[in-house]
Amino acid sequence: MLAGEASGDILGAGLIAALKKRFSAVEVRGIAGPRMQALGAESMFPMDRLSVMGLVEPLKRLPELLRIRRTLRENFLADPPDVFIGIDSPDFNLGLEEALRSAGIPTVHYVSPSVWAWRQGRIKKIARAVDHMLTLLPFEADFYREHQVPVTFVGHPLADEIPLDVDVLAARQALGFSPQDEVVALLPGSRGGEVRLLGPLFLQAALWCYQRRPNLKFVLPAASPDRKVQIEQQLTQLPGIDALPVTVLDGNSQQALAAADAVLIASGTATLETMLMNKPMVVAYKMASLTYAIFSRMLHTPWVSLPNLLAQRELVPEILQNDATPEALGAALLNYFDDPLLGDRLRRAFTELHQQLRRDASEKAADAVCKLLHS
Numbered sequence: 001m002l003a004g005e006a007s008g009d010i011l012g013a014g015l016i017a018a019l020k021k022r023f024s025a026v027e028v029r030g031i032a033g034p035r036m037q038a039l040g041a042e043s044m045f046p047m048d049r050l051s052v053m054g055l056v057e058p059l060k061r062l063p064e065l066l067r068i069r070r071t072l073r074e075n076f077l078a079d080p081p082d083v084f085i086g087i088d089s090p091d092f093n094l095g096l097e098e099a100l101r102s103a104g105i106p107t108v109h110y111v112s113p114s115v116w117a118w119r120q121g122r123i124k125k126i127a128r129a130v131d132h133m134l135t136l137l138p139f140e141a142d143f144y145r146e147h148q149v150p151v152t153f154v155g156h157p158l159a160d161e162i163p164l165d166v167d168v169l170a171a172r173q174a175l176g177f178s179p180q181d182e183v184v185a186l187l188p189g190s191r192g193g194e195v196r197l198l199g200p201l202f203l204q205a206a207l208w209c210y211q212r213r214p215n216l217k218f219v220l221p222a223a224s225p226d227r228k229v230q231i232e233q234q235l236t237q238l239p240g241i242d243a244l245p246v247t248v249l250d251g252n253s254q255q256a257l258a259a260a261d262a263v264l265i266a267s268g269t270a271t272l273e274t275m276l277m278n279k280p281m282v283v284a285y286k287m288a289s290l291t292y293a294i295f296s297r298m299l300h301t302p303w304v305s306l307p308n309l310l311a312q313r314e315l316v317p318e319i320l321q322n323d324a325t326p327e328a329l330g331a332a333l334l335n336y337f338d339d340p341l342l343g344d345r346l347r348r349a350f351t352e353l354h355q356q357l358r359r360d361a362s363e364k365a366a367d368a369v370c371k372l373l374h375s
Contacts, residue, residue, distance in 0.1 A: 001036070003032060003033055004087070008087040010158075011110055012041070012085075014157045014365075016028055021366070033047045044072065045068050049068065072096060080103070084107050085107075087110045090122075094126060098125065098129035101128070109129070110365060111136055112143075134365050134368060135152070136154065137306075137310060154368070157361040162354075164354060171255045182261055183219060185218075186203070186264050187265040187274070195231060198284065198285070198286055199234045200238055205329035206264070207326070210244055220246055222250060253273070257274055257277040261337070262279065267284070271316075276350070281316050283318045307353065
């Protein structure tokens with residue numbers, strides 16, 4: 001089992017727990033984060049070595065990534081597992097899966113690459129590499145069926161975990177906010193490159209909002225100790241930011257989201273979590289100019305955020321690349337405070353999507369793995 005980042009570690013841990021209910025002994029090795037390791041998974045390399053972003057940036061780390069993949073391939077071929085499960089990280093996992101499958105090792109890929117959105121030619125490689133695809137979103141499964149790739153829509157574990165009614169008051173009390181406070185959560189991403197590009201932008205947008213609505217308060221959950229250090233450095237370097245009432249947390253993103261009235265967030269898995277927490281959001285993203293130029297030309301969908309993709313319409317604003325200025329982000333955020341009905345409509349739509357994704361994902365994923373093994 002191989003997970004390349006924090007979201008994959010969550011999925012892997014849920015799947016390991018579900019598999020342990022079905023087998024008297026389960027041995028997991030590969031690459032694992034802390035949640036998977038807590039359930040006994042052996043990590044042969046640190047998970048954060050795979051956490052790279054973009055199209056161009058991974059090239060700088062290519063020799064190391066190829067060495068890690070080669071070592072894993074040799075290990076698994078010498079001592080074959082009953083099944084290999086690649087969790088997300090498709091650029092790393094699919095090549096490994098193809099090599100293992102050609103040697104007779106059953107392969108599962110958990111979390112569909114965004115092949116329906118861009119680089120659709122990858123479906124041919126996926127068909128060669130994967131015995132069974134597990135998708136988190138319903139429209140993804142439809143795409144694989146059209147291309148005759150065995151697939152199961154399992155739903156999303158976060159939809160199972162997060163209640164339909166979030167306890168806002170308890171979260172606010174825990175973070176020191178009052179019921180009357182107007183709170184904005186800032187989530188500039190979990191990777192160093194994301195925080196480097198989006199951290200200062202989000203803080204400047206927060207300052208822009210605060211200057212116009214001085215009763216606002218802000219909370220920023222850092223995804224890791226390294227990201228917290230990075231954010232705290234940015235807070236000391238940006239002019240005027242020392243006046244901003246912002247609380248930086250060690251992780252604890254769900255509590256920050258629960259306490260918030262609105263959220264400014266980097267595009268990615270966290271937008272799904274925010275939707276499931278029923279919070280109005282503004283989605284933003286920036287990447288290296290060359291990466292964005294390549295990516296934008298390959299995109300086959302008008303949206304990048306998961307709430308909009310699930311709804312197949314624009315539920316939340318997406319403000320990307322050069323359009324993502326402090327003023328644009330701030331104005332979109334303040335819309336939620338100026339027009340409460342806007343947030344109410346979003347919350348109703350989010351609840352409907354939440355219910356669609358509640359499928360007991362880890363159990364369904366484990367059932368699909370067992371069916372593959374028994375076949």
